[in-house]
Amino acid sequence: MVKMTGAEMLLECFKKERVSQIFGYPGGVVLPIFDALYKDPSLSVVLTRHEQGAVHAAEGYARTTGEVGVVLVTSGPGATNTVTGIADANMDSIPLVVVTGQVPTKMIGNDAFQEADIVGISRSCTKHNYLVRDISELPRIMKEAFYIARSGRPGPVLVDIPKDVIVDRAEFRYPETLALRGYNPTVHGNRWQIRKAAGLIAKAKKPVLYVGGGVIASDSHAELAELVALTKIPVTLTLMGLGAFPGNDPLFMGMLGMHGTYAANMAVHHSDLLIAVGVRFDDRVTGKISEFSPHSKVIHIDIDPTSIRKNFRVDVPVVGDARLILSDLLEDVRKIQEEEGLPDLSEWNDRISGWKEEHPLTYRHDTEVIKPQFVIEKAFDLTGGDCIVSTDVGQHQMWTAQFFKFLRPRTWLTSGGLGTMGYGFPAAIGAQRAHPKARVIAVTGEGSFMMNIQEMATVASMEIPVKIVVLNNKYLGMVRQWQEFFYGGRYSSSFVGQSPDFVKLAEAFGVAGFRATRTGEVEDVLLKGLSTKGPVLMEFMVDPEENVFPMVPAGGSNVEMIFEAPAASSGKSPRSSRKEKDSVITA
Structure with a gap:
């Protein structure tokens, strides 16, 4: 053998694992x-x-x-520059294999040129490392690295290879x-537990399906849709779960939290x-956990199994x-339907429809200032949702989650757990390389865009047709919003001011x-940009x-929802759905 x-x-090894695309940056060791x-x-x-x-x-x-x-990537700073991305993937259960170079084995621990203990550094934010x-x-x-990355709850695995091993x-x-x-x-769920779950579904008068990114990772969206069609149980999705159930379905209630x-x-x-499926009861979803x-x-x-009962009773x-x-579960629920019938949820769904009408997602339309x-x-209308959308983190992320109707899984990319500014644009590059014929839109804010703006050179040099939408409000928008609500309008370091002329x-x-x-x-700019x-x-x-x-203010109950900005001049606190139900903003 040669x-x-x-x-x-x-x-x-890459070929054995059917790898076709590698994302990286060279350096001496590699x-x-x-x-x-x-x-x-x-x-x-x-x-x-940039390695991030x-x-x-x-x-x-x-x-x-x-x-x-x-x-x-290479050793030292090449490896350490990956840490934010690795931590992001770990929080959001994204399967990665990150190969880093390392100084020769005999030099490890000697503070050699471009040496960093990336195994030690990344231990807390990888699923495993070597x-x-x-x-x-x-x-x-x-x-092992590829198997661990893709199996169970997916996640990033780092493999550090010294120079002598490479040669x-x-x-x-x-x-x-x-x-x-x-x-x-x-892999297979306990059948007794599944039967107990089916029994609870058969008795529930006001059930809710609370669905997260695990449904997308497991490709179980078809089974979810079948369960909803059979039971008429309304669905809410987490930020990471958007696309797991069609955003235009009447039984979809929108994102929660x-x-x-x-x-x-x-x-x-x-x-x-x-009925919580593929979720981890994140604090941004639950609000005040006791309520x-x-x-x-x-x-x-x-x-x-470590996600179960970690944050919430089950x-x-x-x-x-x-x-x-x-x-x-579908099999068991069908048997119950045939033998006993399932509850009529029309009254429950009518009540939810009333809540949708009482406080819909809205904003002011009659203004020359762009909302x-x-x-x-408008981006959704012009594409019909037939695109992949990525976002960075902040206000634009939430507006996209709220107002873009994601119709299919794996069309929504965002940083959920870590909340990484700078994620969206490079993530769109990866999506476009995976789907060269798809329309890929990266929605970002001027603050987030500056975090990894150097990747403009990547899309230009490789002619990667990502369409970038920059919502420029000259602020770190979500920081400014919190300062307006909870810090008396003291906008400390949130005003970006003079951004570059992005055009x-x-x-x-x-x-x-x-x-x-x-x-x-x-509309003209979107039409021109999408067709170029x-x-x-x-x-x-x-x-x-x-x-x-x-x-919902951090740590507050999800039923204490703020619908308008505080009246700063009067010193009043923001109104909530519990105290004044008519406070929904329509302006």
Whole structure:
């Protein structure tokens, strides 16, 4: 058998795992790997302009395909620059394999040039990580890395490869099977627990399906839709779950939580059965935990046993793959329907419809100043939702979640758990590389866009046709909103002020740029930008004082929803749905 270098072995491992795209940035230690890539055109490399951008791009690729995203960077600062992206992927359960270079084995611990203990640094934010100490271990470790990244609750795995391992030679033997002691994710749910869940569904008068990103990760959206069609149970989605159920379905209540809809939050509060699927009861969803769904029994379906009862009480836990569990649950619920019938939920759904009418998502339309919600709605209208949308973090993220109707899974990319500014644009690059014929739109704010603006060079040089929508309000918008509400209008370091001329900057990168300053220009700019070939930047100068509503203050109950800004001049506190139900903002 012909001997291979560690670099050549690594590429063979990638091929065994069906990798076609690698996102990365070269450096001294990994030059042998990039040299091997130069000789092997079967693996495509996307050269981002920063290692953080490479990880977010790999996240976008993984999120839209369901495959493992792959990152390749050098040692020292190359490795440490990946940490934010790795932490982001870990929080949001995105499968990645991040390969970092390392100084030669004998030099580890000597503070050699561009040495960093990336295994130690990343231990708390990876699902698992490895330091390869011998070339003979490399094939096994890579096999394990991909398996761990994609199985169970997905997540990032880091593999650190020293320079001597990269250049050493050995025979290549890729393992056919794996046996990882102590790591055997439960896939099939307990049938007794599933029957108990079906029994609760058969008795519930006010059930709610509370669904998260786990349904997308497990590709169980079809089973979810079938369960809803059978039972007529209304659905609310988390930020990470958007797209798991069609956003235009009458039984969809919208997103729940801090910036969720009134209908979703009220339904969860008054529910007698909460069916939680692929969620982790995040604090931005639950608000004050003691007042979250206080009257309900709780079914929790999740592949990660550590997520069950971690944050919230559960009556019927079911550990396993959501698709398989929902399939079994459907079978049991159908039997109950045939033998006994299911509850009539028309009265419950009528009540929810009343909540939708009482406090709909709304904003002022009759103004020349561009409202950001209008841009989002118009983007949906012009595309019919037939696109992949990514966002950065902040007000624009919430407006997109609220006003863009996501119709299919894997069309929504955002940073949920970590809330990473700078995520959206590179994530869109990864999505576009995964789906070259799809329309990919990156919605961002001027603050977030500046975090990874260097990736404009990536889209320009590789002609990646991402369409960038910059909602420019000259503020760190969500920071400003919190300062307005809770810090007496003291806008400390939230006013961005003089941003670059983004249109001119786009043109300097070789990207087409357009701008709208009035409401009447929005549709024309969107039409022009969406129809222009190649990457495009569209800047919209939006109302700098527009806020995201509804809003639940951090730590507050989800039924205490703020619908308008505080009256600063009178010193009044923001009004809430509990104290004054007529406070919904329509301006």
